[in-house]
Amino acid sequence: MSYQSISFIAFSLLAVALYYLLGKKMQVWVLAAANLAFYIIAGVEYLPYLLVTMLATYFAGLIISRIYNKTDLRLEKCTEMSEKKELRAKAKKKAKRVLVIALLIAIALLAVCKYTAFAFENINAVLKSFDRETLTPFKVIMPLGISYYTFMAISYALDIYWKRYKAEKNFLYYAVFLSYFPHVVQGPIDRYNEFKEQIKDGISFKSENLAEGSQLMLWGFFKKLVIADRLGMFCGTIIDEWETYPGLWIALAVVVYSIQIYTDFSGCIDIVRGVSEMFGITLRRNFNHPYFSKTMGEFWRRWHISLQEWFKDYIYYPVSASNFTKKIKKYYKNKGKKRAEELFASCFPVLVVWMITGIWHGASWMFVAWGIFHAILLIGSQVFAPFFQKLTQWLRIKTDNFGWSFWQMTRTFLLCCVGRVFFRASTIADSFGMFGKMFSDVKISSLFDRSVIKALDFGAENMVISLIAIFVLWAVDMLQERMPLRKTLAQQNLIFRWSVIVIGLLAVIVFGIYGPGFEASSFIYEQF
Amino acid sequence: MKFLKVKKFVSAVCLFLVIASVVGSAQDVLISRSEIDSQFIPGFYEERENSLDAVYIGSSNCYTTWNSAFAFKEHGICVYPYSSNGQPFYASRYLIEEARKTQKDAVFVVNINTVFDDTVPFDHFHNLINVMPDSLTKLRMINHLCYMGGYSIEDSWEFYFPFVRFHSRWDNIRARDFQMVPSTLKGASTTHRYLDWSSNVTNKYVTSDKVGELPEKIEKSINDMLDYCEKEKLKVLFVTIPQAVEEKSRIERYNAVNELISSRGFDTLRLENKLEEIGLNLKVDYYNGEHTNIHGSLKFTDYLSKYLIEKYGFKDKREDESYNDWHLALEEYSDIANVKVLPYEYKLSQRDYDMGMTKLRSEVGDGEIELTWDEVEEADGYLLYRKKKESYIWRKLTVGEDTSYLDTDVTTGKGYSYYYALVPIREEKGTRYYGDAYYNGKKVKT
Numbered sequence: 001m002s003y004q005s006i007s008f009i010a011f012s013l014l015a016v017a018l019y020y021l022l023g024k025k026m027q028v029w030v031l032a033a034a035n036l037a038f039y040i041i042a043g044v045e046y047l048p049y050l051l052v053t054m055l056a057t058y059f060a061g062l063i064i065s066r067i068y069n070k071t072d073l074r075l076e077k078c079t080e081m082s083e084k085k086e087l088r089a090k091a092k093k094k095a096k097r098v099l100v101i102a103l104l105i106a107i108a109l110l111a112v113c114k115y116t117a118f119a120f121e122n123i124n125a126v127l128k129s130f131d132r133e134t135l136t137p138f139k140v141i142m143p144l145g146i147s148y149y150t151f152m153a154i155s156y157a158l159d160i161y162w163k164r165y166k167a168e169k170n171f172l173y174y175a176v177f178l179s180y181f182p183h184v185v186q187g188p189i190d191r192y193n194e195f196k197e198q199i200k201d202g203i204s205f206k207s208e209n210l211a212e213g214s215q216l217m218l219w220g221f222f223k224k225l226v227i228a229d230r231l232g233m234f235c236g237t238i239i240d241e242w243e244t245y246p247g248l249w250i251a252l253a254v255v256v257y258s259i260q261i262y263t264d265f266s267g268c269i270d271i272v273r274g275v276s277e278m279f280g281i282t283l284r285r286n287f288n289h290p291y292f293s294k295t296m297g298e299f300w301r302r303w304h305i306s307l308q309e310w311f312k313d314y315i316y317y318p319v320s321a322s323n324f325t326k327k328i329k330k331y332y333k334n335k336g337k338k339r340a341e342e343l344f345a346s347c348f349p350v351l352v353v354w355m356i357t358g359i360w361h362g363a364s365w366m367f368v369a370w371g372i373f374h375a376i377l378l379i380g381s382q383v384f385a386p387f388f389q390k391l392t393q394w395l396r397i398k399t400d401n402f403g404w405s406f407w408q409m410t411r412t413f414l415l416c417c418v419g420r421v422f423f424r425a426s427t428i429a430d431s432f433g434m435f436g437k438m439f440s441d442v443k444i445s446s447l448f449d450r451s452v453i454k455a456l457d458f459g460a461e462n463m464v465i466s467l468i469a470i471f472v473l474w475a476v477d478m479l480q481e482r483m484p485l486r487k488t489l490a491q492q493n494l495i496f497r498w499s500v501i502v503i504g505l506l507a508v509i510v511f512g513i514y515g516p517g518f519e520a521s522s523f524i525y526e527q528f
Numbered sequence: 529m530k531f532l533k534v535k536k537f538v539s540a541v542c543l544f545l546v547i548a549s550v551v552g553s554a555q556d557v558l559i560s561r562s563e564i565d566s567q568f569i570p571g572f573y574e575e576r577e578n579s580l581d582a583v584y585i586g587s588s589n590c591y592t593t594w595n596s597a598f599a600f601k602e603h604g605i606c607v608y609p610y611s612s613n614g615q616p617f618y619a620s621r622y623l624i625e626e627a628r629k630t631q632k633d634a635v636f637v638v639n640i641n642t643v644f645d646d647t648v649p650f651d652h653f654h655n656l657i658n659v660m661p662d663s664l665t666k667l668r669m670i671n672h673l674c675y676m677g678g679y680s681i682e683d684s685w686e687f688y689f690p691f692v693r694f695h696s697r698w699d700n701i702r703a704r705d706f707q708m709v710p711s712t713l714k715g716a717s718t719t720h721r722y723l724d725w726s727s728n729v730t731n732k733y734v735t736s737d738k739v740g741e742l743p744e745k746i747e748k749s750i751n752d753m754l755d756y757c758e759k760e761k762l763k764v765l766f767v768t769i770p771q772a773v774e775e776k777s778r779i780e781r782y783n784a785v786n787e788l789i790s791s792r793g794f795d796t797l798r799l800e801n802k803l804e805e806i807g808l809n810l811k812v813d814y815y816n817g818e819h820t821n822i823h824g825s826l827k828f829t830d831y832l833s834k835y836l837i838e839k840y841g842f843k844d845k846r847e848d849e850s851y852n853d854w855h856l857a858l859e860e861y862s863d864i865a866n867v868k869v870l871p872y873e874y875k876l877s878q879r880d881y882d883m884g885m886t887k888l889r890s891e892v893g894d895g896e897i898e899l900t901w902d903e904v905e906e907a908d909g910y911l912l913y914r915k916k917k918e919s920y921i922w923r924k925l926t927v928g929e930d931t932s933y934l935d936t937d938v939t940t941g942k943g944y945s946y947y948y949a950l951v952p953i954r955e956e957k958g959t960r961y962y963g964d965a966y967y968n969g970k971k972v973k974t
């Protein structure tokens with residue numbers, strides 16, 4: 001069931017209605033039933049995979065909690081410091097074993113489902129180069145949302161292990177969290193304690209939840225159906241056949257793709273957050289107007305926030321605090337290389353995070369290249385930061401004005417666009433081919449070439465709608481930077497509020513790219 | 529506190545109603561409802577309550593074979609086609625229910641010809657639902673048609689909310705989309721194909737006595753319809769019109785459906801093998817294998833009118849002042865029809881369908897056009913018509929026994945065109961009988 005379908009809207013409204021009508025005590029059951037129905041509609045064959053990860057991490061949490069509780073009881077009776085230290089170390093070791101088993105199960109499932117084909121592809125490429133017989137890959141299915149719920153399950157198990165909160169005893173709550181239909185397909189990647197805190201006592205009906213939730217959904221549909229899918233028709237045509245288009249058109253398509261992917265992903269997230277708000281459950285924010293970022297570091301704090309925070313909490317910090325990192329830091333410290341020590345401490349975890357981020361996004365060398373690209377940018381910004389600071393001072397460039405901010409935002413956006421080439425191209429060869437053409441085939445006149453415009457079959461009306469919609473997007477994002485927009489809207493007069501809603505809805509219904517006659521364009525991030 | 533809750537609830541309901549009316553209005557504009565053959569159903573709702581003798585339910589087969597203006601002109605009966613292009617047969621039960629809301633006492637004539645189609649193509653589906661007013665009957669009909677058409681839930685949304693399919697028409701909106709104009713011609717067709725085309729479909733005509741297999745789903749749908757008609761004690765006549773469709777499987781399906789309907793005690797009128805009796809000429813009376821043109825429908829309408837009058841005792845309403853709107857419609861329609869129909873075609877009681885036909889040959893001379901033709905065995909003479917422009921009415925040029933005519937009332941050398949049509953005739957006991965002509969005539973360019 002696609003998030004952009006009428007079936008999904010009807011399903012959500014029915015679930016919301018039952019959620020409030022059946023009372024607080026039944027709410028978690030209603031959510032469980034809705035999640036189960038959603039997942040079964042997607043494919044009943046996916047259920048076992050979800051259940052295995054769910055049960056592995058649930059029981060791991062219980063066992064780890066039990067280990068810690070038993071240890072705490074023993075510690076109370078213990079008086080010797082050395083005995084206490086030994087008890088803690090033993091408990092940690094036991095807990096670690098359980099944790100590792102649970103994580104291995106979850107990660108192995110993810111790896112097998114997601115990377116089997118990729119592994120076989122590469123093994124066969126090597127075998128072919130040695131003229132050996134290739135292997136036949138076995139078929140695996142890709143369970144719905146496996147990348148997302150696996151990360152949520154891992155975060156739960158690790159949080160229990162790190163004693164951030166106690167394990168959940170009630171399996172129903174944990175099951176509802178992991179399979180929660182608004183976030184199971186493409187995030188945001190939530191944390192169990194935040195989720196549980198909101199639903200544990202039941203949620204009272206508030207009309208504001210319905211109003212604001214539906215407004216957020218409407219905004220999400222506008223971004224996805226009016227902007228993203230429309231722009232997708234434009235840039236998809238060019239990027240898929242880049243060899244036949246002039247360089248400037250390819251560059252334009254890459255820029256447009258950057259807007260498409262933002263509106264596609266953030267649109268979907270707004271839809272699911274809107275649905276969740278109607279249940280009275282606030283999901284993690286995933287986007288914070290990333291194209292207003294002035295540096296790549298800031299960009300990654302504003303884009304796919306829940307994933308970046310997951311990597312920060314579960315990869316970056318652990319790697320930073322790992323024994324290996326400590327050893328290297330100590331090595332540089334002993335050599336008196338403070339700068340090297342600082343750089344290694346900040347850059348090595350970044351490299352690890354981005355290698356994993358790349359491969360998480362997809363089983364393809366394209367995504368690995370994309371991850372390495374961003375790692376280089378982030379590491380580069382750290383390494384060269386003092387140099388750039390001196391340069392701006394030497395050139396007497398004022399950095400506290402709009403012009404400099406605009407330059408920074410533009411530079412950051414264009415650097416993202418460069419990365420998008422790897423993200424969107426079919427192969428690495430294609431991505432370099434596109435770069436080559438963008439810089440070699442540069443004719444301003446090609447932008448006015450009628451034959452190219454005709455071949456695109458995009459139409460002046462689509463161009464106008466796109467420009468107006470992007471302007472609206474920019475205006476809303478600007479306003480959101482300055483004020484809580486939905487709360488501000490709620491304070492306006494009735495006619496203004498209703499006009500905004502009716503016009504917004506009409507715009508989605510009339511100008512949205514959906515329905516028979518348009519190719520079903522699924523969400524870009526759904527494939528992960 | 530309670531007052532605030534009530535206020536919010538009322539506000540939400542009002543907003544919902546505002547949204548529904550705005551979206552509904554936008555949808556009405558976006559749906560393409562302004563095509564000529566989409567206007568019959570809206571026109572039906574303009575009819576006075578309980579004023580119709582019968583309602584004719586079916587697809588384009590209805591309004592191309594039945595001409596309600598002719599029926600009123602010749603026989604004074606009022607039979608309106610509740611029909612749309614490609615109207616699914618499986619909708620009939622609900623359309624009867626719908627039509628009964630305003631025409632309780634009418635007889636229902638149901639055309640079964642579309643029952644050959646096991647599917648419900650989306651465009652035919654929309655042709656019907658886009659012009660029907662919203663009602664529970666319509667909703668139940670949509671449910672049923674989605675089931676019969678095998679549409680998934682996802683694919684069904686466009687029928688409940690047509691904007692799903694038609695929203696992208698925003699860049700094609702025309703002025704006429706803002707207002708749906710119902711037919712004022714009582715359902716008489718004015719499509720270009722119906723008025724102007726004539727095609728020889730003789731080779732496509734097939735017959736069969738075999739009774740085909742009825743799929744279970746279709747059998748159940750028909751039985752449900754018959755159950756409804758039985759329960760409501762309705763007068764219903766199921767008609768199979770003659771077509772030239774090449775596929776014997778269709779005829780075999782008609783046989784099966786008619787057998788089922790008859791076995792349930794309902795009246796059927798099987799006209800598929802009655803071409804001669806009706807007088808339909810496969811060479812000139814059809815514009816394609818499935819549809820008669822205006823010439824064929826004149827004959828068909830006359831035949832069916834006489835049948836209905838005899839069976840149901842419909843009264844002649846031509847002198848009834850309350851039916852002045854039918855006279856007005858007839859007057860309006862005559863202006864359209866008279867430039868297409870040869871004057872003798874209205875003399876239905878003086879038609880001889882057994883007479884052969886002959887084609888005209890022409891030769892343009894200096895200030896003259898010579899027309900020649902082959903003799904028709906059964907004919908005593910020939911009636912020649914002419915018009916100077918396609919939009920003019922046919923005028924009698926000459927009548928005689930010769931098989932040639934020299935038209936000197938022409939201007940040649942200036943690129944003018946003249947149209948000629950030839951009808952074989954015979955005289956019997958002082959009455960002239962007319963055969964069939966190539967109705968579109970022969971165009972001679974000078």
